[in-house]
Amino acid sequence: MEEAPILLVLTNHAKLGDSGKLTGFFLSEAAHPYEVFTENGNPVTLASPKGGFAPLDPKSFDLKDEANASFWKKFGNGDEKKPGVEKTIALSEVDTKAYGAIFFAGGHGAMWDFPDSESLKKVTVSIYEDNGSVGAVCHGPAALVNVKLSDGKLLIAGKKTAVFTNSEESAVKLSETVPFLLQDSFEKAGATVETAEDFSENAVRDGRLVTGQNPASAKKAAELLLEALEKAE
Structure with missing residues (x-):
């Protein structure tokens, strides 16, 4: 049997608030x-809210990591001044029936363009309600903050989750820079946020929803997404 295709979603957002610094997607959380x-x-199909260029968070540019190096060689634009992936498909152009799962990579950029993207919300709901699986890691879960299912309930309400914590945001000194705190928003939406020590591996599966806390959790979150796909068959 053929394995289910997966959408891997990257942010299009490159500005780290008003800091004057660059952000984007976190390389290892995609790679x-x-x-x-x-x-x-x-x-795997690479997608983004708007399509086209997906900027890389310069702080995540670690090519000593073999998975990162392989991903960058395959998709990276090789531009050290404006690093990123030049070609991604816009979520508005996605045929959701062609995919068994969607996975949102993190990076601080996701905090700005993921939460209010209408096409992102539609694609997520379509895949999830068609018995597909949804995954996200680190700041990627920002994609799920405003996702409402057909019955009007928030997708994450009542779910066990893991996201980049308030403690971690404080540790990287960006609590005042991001538009909101991810842990707070999940708890306000009725999700249970299971936390681990800062920057240690922590990924959680609740049915067909998988979330991971930070970059160290990306691989585990991906493995749990495959588990969710297998169980949903």
Whole structure:
């Protein structure tokens, strides 16, 4: 049997608030899941809210990591001044019936363009309500903050989750820079946020929803997404 195709979603947002610094997607949070998915035989399509260029968070540019180096060689634009992935498909152009799962990579950029993207919300609901699986890691869960299912309930309400914590945001000194705190928003939405020590591996699966706390959790979150896909068959 062919393995289910997976959408891997990257942010289009490059400005770190008013700090004057650059952000984008976190390389390992795309590269490690990509490696897990493709090694399992799942075809992967790179997407973003707007399509086109997906900027890389310069702080995540670590090519000593083999998965990062492989992903960058395959998709990176090779531009050190404006690093990123030049070509992603816009979520508005996605045929959701072609995918068994969607996975949101993190990076602080996601905090700005993921939460209010209408196409992102529609694609997520469509895949989830068609018995598909939804995954996200680190700041990627920002995609799920405002996702309402057909019955009007928030997707994350009542779910066990893991997201980049208030403690971690404080540790990287960006609590005042981000538009909101991810842990707070999840708890306000009725999700249970299971936390681990700062920057240690922590990924949680609740049915067909998988979330991971930080970059160290990307591989585990991807593995749990495959588990969710397998159980949903």
